[in-house]
Amino acid sequence: xxxxxxxxxxxxxxxGNDKSIKxxxxxxxxxxxxxxxDSKKFLKIMFSYNNKELIINETVPNRFSPKSPDKAHxxxxxxxxxxxxxxxxxxxxxxxxxxxxxxxxNGTRLTVT
Amino acid sequence: xxxxxxxxxxxxxxxxRISILNCDYTNSMFDYFLWYKKYPAEGPTFLIxxxxxxxxxxDGRFTVFLNKxxxxxSLHxxxxxxxxxxxxxxxxxxxxxTYKYIFGTGTRxxxxx
Numbered sequence: 001x002x003x004x005x006x007x008x009x010x011x012x013x014x015x016g017n018d019k020s021i022k023x024x025x026x027x028x029x030x031x032x033x034x035x036x037x038d039s040k041k042f043l044k045i046m047f048s049y050n051n052k053e054l055i056i057n058e059t060v061p062n063r064f065s066p067k068s069p070d071k072a073h074x075x076x077x078x079x080x081x082x083x084x085x086x087x088x089x090x091x092x093x094x095x096x097x098x099x100x101x102x103x104x105x106n107g108t109r110l111t112v113t
Numbered sequence: 114x115x116x117x118x119x120x121x122x123x124x125x126x127x128x129x130r131i132s133i134l135n136c137d138y139t140n141s142m143f144d145y146f147l148w149y150k151k152y153p154a155e156g157p158t159f160l161i162x163x164x165x166x167x168x169x170x171x172d173g174r175f176t177v178f179l180n181k182x183x184x185x186x187s188l189h190x191x192x193x194x195x196x197x198x199x200x201x202x203x204x205x206x207x208x209x210x211t212y213k214y215i216f217g218t219g220t221r222x223x224x225x226x
Contacts, residue, residue: 004156031212043157043202043216056211090156094212099164101147102204102214104156 003027006091006105013081014113021076021108023091031055032074033092033102034066043090049074050096081112116140117205119217127225132190134220136203139184143205143215148177148188151200151219160201161188193224 006023013019025032033056034046048056049068063079074091091105118137126132134148144165149157163170163177163186170177176189190197203217 033214035216041200041219043219045213045215048211048213050212056213092156092214094214096212098208099145099162101159101162102149102157103159104149106154106156 004091004093004103004105006089006108008108009106010109010111012111012113015081015083017081018077018079019081019110020078021089021091021110023074023076023105025072025091025093025103027093027103029093029095029100029103030071031094031096032068032071033094034074034076035090035092035104037088037090037107039087047074047076078110081110083112086110086112115218116143117203117215117217119201119203119220121220122218123221123223125223125225126193128195129192132188132193132197132222132224134188134190134201134203134222136186136188136217137184138186138205140205140207140215141184142207142209144208145206146177146179146186147204147206147214148175149202149204149216150197151202157202190222193222195224195226198222198224 004025031050033048047066052068088107092102094100147162148160151157179186200219
C-alpha cells in the first residue's frame with residue numbers, strides 16, 4: 001500500500017550513459033514533482049506536473065527530461081550522465097489545493113562513476 | 114537566493130525535554146508552511162503544517178508556531194523522544210501560481226537518552 005513509490009532505489013552507472021527513474025503514486029493526487037537532494041543535502045525542486053501538464057521547470061540541464069503518461073506516474077529520464085548528476089532524486093505528489101502537503105517517495109540514489 | 118532558511122544545522126536535546134527547531138523565510142507571498150522529518154535512506158515524511166491565517170497548530174507532541182511579521186516559524190516537540198532523532202526540514206509554498214514547495218536546508222536533531 002505504498003503511497004509514492006519510485007524505482008530503482010539505487011542506480012550506479014557510468015558517465016555518458018542514459019538512465020530513467022520511475023515514480024508512481026496511488027494517493028489520487030493531481031500534481032507530481034521531482035526534487036534533487038545534492039551532496040549538501042539541499043532539497044531542490046526540478047520539475048512539476050499537474051494532470052500531465054508541465055507547470056514547473058526549474059533551471060535544469062536539457063539532459064533531464066520528465067515524462068508524465070498519466071497523473072499517477074512521473075518518470076525522469078537523464079541523458080549523457082555526468083559526475084555532477086550524482087545525488088538522491090525524490091519523487092513527490094500532492095493535490096493542487098490549499099493545505100495539501102507533499103508526500104515523498106523513498107528516493108533514488110544515483111551514483112555516476 | 115535561499116528563500117527558506119534553517120540557521121541551525123544541528124541540535125541536541127535530552128530525552129523528555131523540549132526540542133525547538135527554527136525556520137525563517139523571506140518571501141511574504143508564502144501562505145502555507147510545513148515541517149518534514151527525514152530518516153536516513155528514506156524520503157521526507159510530512160509532520161505538521163500551518164496556514165498563514167493561523168499562528169499555532171498542534172498535533173500531539175508537535176506544535177508549529179508562525180510569526181508572520183517576523184517571517185519566522187518554529188516546531189516544538191514535547192516531550193522529545195529518541196525516535197525523534199532525524200533531520201527536520203521546514204518548507205513553504207504560495208497558493209497562487211505554480212504551487213512550488215521551497216525547502217529549508219534542514220536541522221539534524223539528536224535526542225539523547
